[in-house]
Amino acid sequence: MRAALLIVLGLVIGVIGTVVGLNAQRQQQPMSHAVMAVMAHHAGALSQSMKNRQCDAAQTQQHLTRLLQTSADIKDAFPGGVDQPFLDEIAKLQATTEAALKAAPADCAALASAFKPIGETCQSCHQQYR
Ligand code: HEC
Structure with a gap:
């Protein structure tokens, strides 16, 4: 009886573990979409x-x-x-964005x-990796 219970418990834990693992995997990809979507939002604005x-100079600074x-x-x-x-x-994107911030475009x-x-x-980057 005790052994059967342990086997069931083991199965349940195994299933939960698999679900947690799958969720972790699924969550990793949306992160790339999320980061790109936020950048697209600011570039789009x-x-x-x-x-x-x-x-507007102040809004430009904020989006940059x-x-x-x-x-x-x-x-x-x-x-x-x-x-x-x-x-x-990535480094190039940061360098060009920093340069734009420094230039403080007013018009x-x-x-x-x-x-x-x-x-x-x-x-x-998209041409090479997307
Ligand atoms: C270092 C490389 C790199 C740079 C720089 C980069 N991207 Fe991306 N981008 C990617 C990759 C790789 C994908 C595909 C991501 C995926 O499918 O998970 C992507 C996808 C996207 C997408 C589609 C997102 C989606 O949900 O499929 C948008 C929008 C986007 N990028 C916008 C931008 C904008 C705007 C910039 C510049 C400000 C930028 N990216 C700079 C690598 C880059």
Whole structure:
């Protein structure tokens, strides 16, 4: 009786363990989507402001800051491992975003030229890895 109970208990624990493991695996991939979605939100807000020709300096700084902060999570969002060229693309995204922040674009023309290398980095990483 006791042995049968232990076997059932073992099965239950095994099933729970499998579910927890599967959930962990499932949660890892959404992290990459989530990080990219947040970056796309801020990059999108910046392009929209350029389209509307309303490039508020303070808002620009805020979106660039959030873009930079979110880019710090790219590496952790790909737990399957990343190679050196991928890390280089992340570093490039951070360097171009930092440069844009430093340039402190005060109008749409300035934002357009500061944003261009950022957009090019999104694109070049996607061409290789997406
Ligand atoms: C270091 C490489 C790299 C950089 C830089 C990068 N991305 Fe991505 N991005 C990826 C990869 C890889 C995927 C595919 C992720 C996946 O399917 O899990 C992706 C997917 C996306 C997606 C689709 C998300 C989804 O749910 O499928 C969007 C939107 C996106 N990126 C936006 C951006 C924007 C905007 C930038 C620049 C500000 C950027 N990315 C910079 C690697 C990068």
